[in-house]
Amino acid sequence: MDTPGHSSKMTEVPDLTRATEKVKTLKHFPPYGSINGHSTGDTCPTCRGTGRIPRGHEDQLVAVIPCNDVRLKPRRTKLYVCVSMALCLLVCCLILFFLFPRSVTLTPVSVLSVMVYFTPDTVDMEVTNLINITNENFVPVQIAEFSIQSLVTDIVVGKTKISNMTAIQSRSQKSYTIKIDLPITDKGLNSYCKSGSIKIHTLFLELQMTMNISYLSHMEQLSLNTFEYIDCGTNSTIPHPVR
Incomplete structure (x- = not known):
């Protein structure tokens, strides 16, 4: 029959064995929230403080990073963020500057010549004009169609349409010579143009x-x-600027 003293010794031996195993386990697997093995926090919820992953629970792992891990505090974070924002702002400004639509201006320059042909019923004229087209954009401009309507005393005397004009390159100006046919059929204007008593x-x-x-x-x-x-x-009209 065992004595009381002998029973207490037998109970202490398993306790010492468990304590020794726990110390060995903590040396290889630090407790939850620690990187040096000394922590007063809770045990790891995944491995339950044993340092081992239970079989069949590999897909339920929880990644735990200590709060004092240097990976959570990257250096020069504010500098990288500010530089990235500045670069994005610069790129946006450059895109807006180069692609923002600018004006395309059409400017008449001068009348180059006027050819007059008399017929029994009409006065046919061929007027040659010089115009400038200025492109202020940073991209080429395509001219789809160019049309001119000519009026004398609010009467339409001629229409001209040109559809084969070339493109205007970026930040450039191009000159075009436009010929306008003006057949005047009005009797009053015919008499005025053919009159010999009128000098002008x-x-x-x-x-x-x-x-x-x-x-x-x-x-x-x-x-x-x-x-x-x-x-x-x-045919006495000489080249003169348009005012």
């Missing part, structure tokens, strides 16, 4: 210009009205 046969010609252009994937229409004077009596 000046007509004030109104030009209504319309140009359809395309750039940056959109269409745009430019309109311009200008006035110029021509001599319908003889």
Whole structure:
């Protein structure tokens, strides 16, 4: 029959064995929330403080990173964030600067010549004008169509449409010579232009210009009205600027 003292010794031996195994386990597997093995926190909820993963629970793992891990505190974080924001802002500003639509202007320059042909019933004139088209954009501009309507005393005397004009390169200006045919059939204007008693046969010609252009994937229409004077009596009109 065992004595009471002998029973207490037998109970202490398993306790010492368990304590020794726990110390060995903590040396290889630090407790939850510690990287040096000394912690007063809770045990790991995945391995339950044993340092081993139960079989069949591999897909239920929980990644635990200590709060004092240096990976959670990267160096120069604010500097990297500020530099990234500055680069994004710079790229956006450059895109807006180069792709922002700018003006395309149509400017009449001068009347180069006026050729007058008399027929029994009409006065046929061929007016040659010089115009400039300026492109302020950083992309080429395509000219889809260019049309001119000519009026004398609010009467339409001629229409001209040009559809084979070349593109205008970025940040450039291009000059075009436009020929306008003006057959005047009005009897009053015919008599005025053919009269020999009148020394000056000046007509004030109104030009209504319309140009359809395309750039940056959109269409745009430019309109311009200008006035110029021509001599319908003889071929005496000399080149002069449009005012």
